[in-house]
Each structure stands twice: as C-alpha cells, then as structure tokens.
Amino acid sequence: MREELERLVELDREKKIVAHIGALLGWDQETGMPEKAVDERSEQLAMIQGLAHAKAVRPEIGELLSKLGSTSESPLGDPELAADERAFLRVLRRAYDRDTKLSADLVEEMARTTSLVQPAWVKARKEDDFASFAPHLEKILGLERRVATCLGPGKPPYDVLLDLYEPGSTEASIAQVFSRLRGDLVKILGKIKSRAQVDDSFLHEAIGEGRQRAVSDWLMDVLAFDRSRGRLDISAHPFTTTLGSDDVRITTRYLENFIPSSMFSTMHETGHALYELGLAPGASFAGTELAEAASMAIHESQSRMWENMVGRGEAFWKGHFHKLVDLVSPTWDGLGREDFLRAVNKVEPSQIRTDADEVTYGLHIILRFELEADLISGRLAVKDLPKAWNAKTRELLGIEVRDDAHGCLQDVHWSAALFGYFPSYSLGNLYAAQFWEAMRKDLPDIDARIEAGDTASLLAWLRDRIHKAGGSYLPGELVERVTGHALDPSHFVSYLDRKYARVYGY
C-alpha cells in the first residue's frame, strides 16, 4: 500500500477510536447512567465531539486525498490504485467534505438550536401545541437549508440532505420508487380491510420481565449474536450502538402487557448488530470509514429482514414456537402457532408510525417524505403543516388524526434536524425484500433450514453478499451487485401480498 494511503488509514482509525469512545458515553447515558449525571455527561460528550471534529478536519487528510487524486468531483482517486483502496478514498473524501464544508459557526449554531428545540418539541407534543413549536421548526428549516447550501451549493437542498443518509439518492429517485409503492400498499390495505380482523388479545396478557428477558436472550442465541462481541441492555427506546468492531451493543424494552415489543425489538436490533459485526472490507481497512455501513437504508434492510421476514415468518415459528411457549409458560399454554402468527402480523391503520405494521408503515413514511420535501423547498409553509398532515393521513391511511400530538408532532426527527432521514426506513424494507428474493434463489431450501434452527446459512449469505463489503459500494451499486438490478419496490409488494393473503385469507 502506498505510504499516503497508510497514513490516511492511520488518521482515519484515530477518528474512529474517538467515535467509539463517544458511543460508550451515549450508550451509558441511555442504559444506566445515574440521573443527576446528565449535565456532566453532556460536557464529556461535547469534549469528545470536539475532539472527533478536530480529528476529522485535519488538513493532512485533505492533502493526502489530493495527493492520491481523490477530489470532490472524482472521489475514487488515482485509477491505478486497487479497487478497495479507491473505495476507501471515496468514503473518506465524502466524510472529509461533509466535515470540512460546514463552518464551525454553523455547526455550533445547529448544536445550540437543536438542544433548545428538543425540549420545546417535548413540551409542544405533551401539550398538543403546534403553534408554540412552529417558530422552532422554522428555525431548524432555515438551518437545514443553510447546511444544504454549504454542502452542495447550487443543488436542490432536499437532494443534498437525502444524500447524507442514502448516498446517491435524490428527491426524484425516491419519489419514483415511492409513487409505485404507494398505490400498491393502498391496494393491499384495501384487501385486508375487506376481511375480518385477527384477534391479538392474548398478546396483551401480562408476562414478567424475567420471562421476557429469557425470550430475548434465546432469540439472540437463535440468531447467532456472538455475546463475546456484544451485549443486551434495557433502554427507553431500543437501539444498536457500535463501540468497536468487536463491541456492538443492543437494547430492548420490556412492556409487561405486550411481549411482542421486546421480542421484535430484540430481533430488529440483532439484525443491525449482525451487520455491524460483519463489516469486513479487508484487514487493511479494519477500523476505518470503509468498515461502516453502506447507508442507513441498507442498515435498516438488515434489521427488518431479521425482524419481519425471519421473525414474523411462518418458517421460523414452525421450528421455534414450542420453545417460545415453554419460555412464557404458563401464559400461552395451549395457544396455537397459527393464531400467534396471525396476531403478530395484524394490520391496522393507526396514527403513530412507530406502532405501525408492515403494510401501513410505508404509508407513514411516504407521508413524511412528501411533507418534508415540501417544507424544505418552501412549497409548504410551516403554519400549514398540521392541515397538510391530517389531509394526507386521511388520504393514505383512511383515518382521522386525533390531534397534532398524535399527528405532525409525533416524531423526534424534525426537531433534531434530521430532514432527509425518514425515507431510509422505507427504503430499508424495499432493499430487504429484494435481497430476500435474491437469497432464496441461492438458498432454495431456506425455509426448511430456518425451521430447523439453521439461521447461520442466511447469515453467511448476508455476510458474503452485503456485510463484508462495508461501505465499498454506494447503496445503488450494492443492490445491483447483489440482486442484478436496481431497487424495485415490486419485490416488497409481492412479499407483502403473499404474506397477507395467507394471514387474512383474501
């Protein structure tokens, strides 16, 4: 490897060590930090973030990138370099541009603003008071537009923001995918609504934390989560965080009267963790930016696959339902597998995105995508957001929004300046279905394997095709390589249609 590249790897690894220290501070804050430590913790986080920024913008990185021929326009650099070296230059150039193009002033103003807006949003949601939140949202929008202008001068601002989460995507490319998806989801929802609703009342029977924890531990084992490289804890909102290539931690939460919350959170986060633990673009690039996920949506494809395609699938429970009943005994003694499977796949339009099933979830995301694009472009005024939200909910989900707290104030994302993030959730489902179909061609007996407790075959396939590449490919390149064609929502739609035809008998 050329000397300049070796030095770049070294500089990048240092940056990542700092990021992992920050991840520990964050993990601890969510899982077990004593409550009064919060002020000091924010000072500790600020110091680490400052250090991370200083390491990320060292001019030496820019100089080395230039020497190796990597520019913002042509990030892959010198064509004589090896493919993995060029991929490394691309992700590094991308990160360096992102970290250096924003002025320190703007970064600071954004940090200050979001930290003020956060409690304002909590209060507004609690009091169902959109008017009090509106000026804050205006301010965030102004900052987001400024960020977009710094990062991509002359480009449509929302395109620049989308690219932060899903490299290579634009409003137009996502709109094209979502417009096909939208009609198909509405159609499936219509068929489901024409049938009798399933009974999931037994899912609400009380099951203590001890038994729920035993179920989560068992599920992690079945999915082959290596505990010598990670752990499970409890937090208010489940998450996955990476403290090192051999230290990936997940959390779940135990709701006494709804065990599916912990079960499927655990499988979801395990999916994220398996991806993180499988990132391996060659030893030369271990611990660098290349050993990171291809995108947020690709990440989500892994969590959704294990949660939904495996964890809410027939094959899995054919082989594992008896063990689940043992673990929660006596609560579900005598319950049938088919009843369980139908119940955990119940579809019902509701106001809250995070409670949504696999069909309506996509509609929640399309709604947010369309509204945030309009907000950023200015086509939609902040004051008109509640009306627009409620109208779109009626149109897409066929239900009325109770109030703004259950409507346009429900999500944290906009108050946290995460415009452009929402589409990743839905793209994740689409990627998952497309990968799933490709996998079934390679492993035609996958159902029998999963039923027999062999999840290792699926994991090995994912490791080989998706995980190990890390950030070597843009998401669009990756889906082409793995499945032979560009992202196409029809795979997800037929997966849903097959599944719900069976669940609802239409």
Added chain:
Amino acid sequence: MREELERLVELDREKKIVAHIGALLGWDQETGMPEKAVDERSEQLAMIQGLAHAKAVRPEIGELLSKLGSTSESPLGDPELAADERAFLRVLRRAYDRDTKLSADLVEEMARTTSLVQPAWVKARKEDDFASFAPHLEKILGLERRVATCLGPGKPPYDVLLDLYEPGSTEASIAQVFSRLRGDLVKILGKIKSRAQVDDSFLHEAIGEGRQRAVSDWLMDVLAFDRSRGRLDISAHPFTTTLGSDDVRITTRYLENFIPSSMFSTMHETGHALYELGLAPGASFAGTELAEAASMAIHESQSRMWENMVGRGEAFWKGHFHKLVDLVSPTWDGLGREDFLRAVNKVEPSQIRTDADEVTYGLHIILRFELEADLISGRLAVKDLPKAWNAKTRELLGIEVRDDAHGCLQDVHWSAALFGYFPSYSLGNLYAAQFWEAMRKDLPDIDARIEAGDTASLLAWLRDRIHKAGGSYLPGELVERVTGHALDPSHFVSYLDRKYARVYGY
C-alpha cells in the same frame, strides 16, 4: 477571583472531564464489556490517557502558577490570595510537577513495562515460579528508582514514592507509627489466640445472588447512598470509581458460599463513594483537583469506617440484624445476633492479605512496607525476597507460608509499579479510628442513633469535618484539624482491644 485563577480552574476542569471519560472506559471494562473488545478498549484508553496527559502538562498551567506565585518549593502562592485559592494552587502545583517532571520516554517505558510484567506476574503466581518473575521485578524497581529521581532529585527514593500516595509522609514518619502499631497488634493477637476460636461455619451456607443483591441494595439504602448519583454493579474485584461529581459507582461480588464478601465489600465501597460524593470545597472549585480526596489513606479511612466501625459493630446490628435475617431467609432463620457479630469479627492469621481480619491486616501491611522500603533502597536483593517474606510472616503472624504464590507473589501492586501504596491501607485504619473517637465526642449518643437507623448523623459529621474540604489540607493537617492532634495509632489499638475483648471474652 483573579483572572489567572479563573483560567487555571477552567484548564483544570477540562483535565478532569477527560479523566472522567477514562473512568467510564475503565468501569465498563470491569463490569460488562464483551470479552473480545479488550484490544480496542486498550486503544481507547491509550487515546484518553494521551489526551489527559496533554491537558495536564500545558505550559499555560505552569505560567499561570508562576504568575500567582506558586512554586515547587512554595506551592501555596501569593499570600494575599484567599485560603481556598492557595489550597487550590498547592494541589495544582503538586499535580503539575508530578505530570511534567517525568519525561515522556520514562512514562512510555513504564507503561510498556508494566503491561508486559502484568501477565508475567499472573503466570508466575499461577505456577508458583518466583524465579521467572524476579527479572521483571528488578526492571520495575529500576524504573521506580528513576521515577523517584525525576520527581525528587536528591531525596530518598522511597520517600518520594510514598509522597505520591500519602502527601507529606516519609519512610521515617510511617516507620515510627508502624513500630508502635506492630507491638500492640501482636499483643492483641496473642490475647485472641489464648481464647477459643469463634464458629463462623454458618457464614458459608449458600445464599443465592438474588438475596445477596437485595442485602447489598438494602445496605446502600441504610448508609444513604444516593442512587440518583451512583450505582452498584458486579466485578471480579470490588472497586469505586468516579465518573463525575454526580456519578460515583461502586461494585461488589457475590460468592454463593460466603455472603460477608458482598455485604462488607458493598459497605466498604459505599464508604469510598460517600467521600467522593461529599467532596465540596466551594462552588468556585467544583470539578477541579481541589475537589479530590486528601489522600489514599484518608479515602481508606472512610471505607474502613463504614465497613468495620459501623458495619462490623454492635450498634448497627442491634438495630438491623432482624432485617438481614429476613432478607436471607430461610438460610439463617433462628440465628442469634451475638453469634453473627462474633462470626463476622473472627480473627485468624492467614497467608493472604485480602482475606485478613482487622487485627492481622495491619501486620500484613507492615511486612510489605518494610520489605518494599528495603527493595527500593537496595538493602534487600530481589532474589532474597521470598526468604525475607517467609521469615517476616513467621515473625509477625506466626504462620508458615505455603509457597510463593501464597507469599511474595500474592499481590498485584509491585508488578503494577505501585511501590509506596501499601502503607495507605493501614494508615486508613488508623485515621478511621482517630476520626471515630473524635466523632464520638461530638455525638456521644452515636450508638443509639446508628441502632435506630440514623446513619445520617455520622455522615453529616464526616461531610462537615472531612469530606467537604476535599484536598484543601494535607492528610497530616487534616487529622490535626479534625482530632486536635497528629496521627497516633493508640486510637486504633484501643478500638481493637475493646472490640476483641468482647468478641473473644478476654
């Protein structure tokens, strides 16, 4: 406050934020880190230690100290400054000198050597092979002498090392205290040996982790450990660590067949934590070096007081024994309080320091103090250590050492280059007894209070007299202020004599 002082406070706070981040990395490693994360964690720790060092040796600190008149010889600085300001300058000058006088080379060589010697010691102890450890110990001794020469050129090396842990102490000052202590301990031990041994067999009955945890939680509550500012976890060796002025964490361990291990570890570490949580030398100095313990021995006085004087005392169990029996039920149903109290105060010379009772513990320390002083000075050759150790064990404790693994290889300290640390343990007991006696004059009804569950009175007294001052006084100054006279082992000796006359009926 003068501008230079304000800036010094700011610089010092930054240093401490870094130290607290490092403490989290260390805490996590001992309590829950996945095992394969160990290599990456050491890189994270190295980065934080590097940052801490860089913050500690900033020339600006030295310049500001000089401007304020603080020198190595006259650290308190400008006499016109307020008392707390001068105390701050003293602790800061002390830290700055310590951190700047050692060359980067020496620090690095020490880190490299101890990290190599550590596993060599583990292996030597496991295989009872002192010969293989001897060259490592030689190397550590050489480095310790170099450290001493850098920090205190011209001074006796062991004095310089002792001063690192117990500021103001010397070999002569400690030898004077220990020589009086030694004879008295041997005398008490003789009286105990003349009586029938107590029966503590019931302490070895199995009690599950759940019940032991309930006992530890209860003890922390009784001792008023504020859980919003700390927590309890499990680790192989119990410890206390400070992640912030509002985040002090303790650990314990649960041995199924010996509940006293978790009970008294929890009380011991709670004592350390209460001290840390009480450090409060005024708001201007919050989060600085002045808000740290006066010394290791003063720290130990707090842990030992809660563990032994309270936790192994009659008053406490008069009021709390029934609750303990409830919590471990049915294991000790029917057990009498007097039997329990005698059992947890059983005295028996043994080879291992960490298993020692209150009487023989001091003899273990005196042995180590005398031997390490001789090793540093060169009066004792490394090759002669085992013989010297075994002879001194015979002389002080009246027992034979089984082998070097249970003899001179038993402790981690020397392999970790902690020469000068051992005396702090015993000084802690002496300070504790002297403080305890002073407290009893102020609170003559303390026994009745403790029996009634009022530990707050004792804590308030400790807070006011010892904790809040932080590092404002040298340990020698502190004991004078609190008790009216210099450290005197007779308080500890009469405390022991009174207690064991009752336990053993002599």
